[in-house]
Amino acid sequence: MNFEKIFTRIILLKISMLMIIIVWGASVRLSNYNVMSSSPSTDIGGILFFIFSIGYFITSYFLLRYKYLGVLLFVPMVSAFIILGFLSELLNPSQFSQDIFYLLIFYIVSPAFFIVQGITICLIYLPEIRSKFY
Secondary structure (H helix, E strand, O other): OOHHHHHHHHHHHHHHHHHHHHHHHHHHHHHOHHHHOOOHHHHHHHHHHHHHHHHHHHHHHHHHOOOHHHHHHHHHHHHHHHHHHHHHHHHOOOOOOOOHHHHHHHHHHHHHHHHHHHHHHHHHOOHHHHHHHO
């Protein structure tokens, strides 16, 4: 079994899912612009998520290139994703319209994204993959 190909495909799948989540978040922000413009905590959350997204894409790039920095940053980035999600929901509870895009994100993409992150962590520590980072 070629674990390198699987690892590369998992990283690319993870990047694609994060892009879908970002597009959905942007569409929600744009559709609720009037409500959100009065809340400064939302703006801070948006800026933090933007910075996180850049860091997450850079970490994914390092993983694709088998750079050890990717291994060092991946678990903290996953933790940051979870913390940012809970903090943003606590500071500014979201009222999303439950359209088909919402259902796709919350019931398919988001759970799959977390599963793929777990698979990525497992693959990083698989001896065949881990040796590539050193």
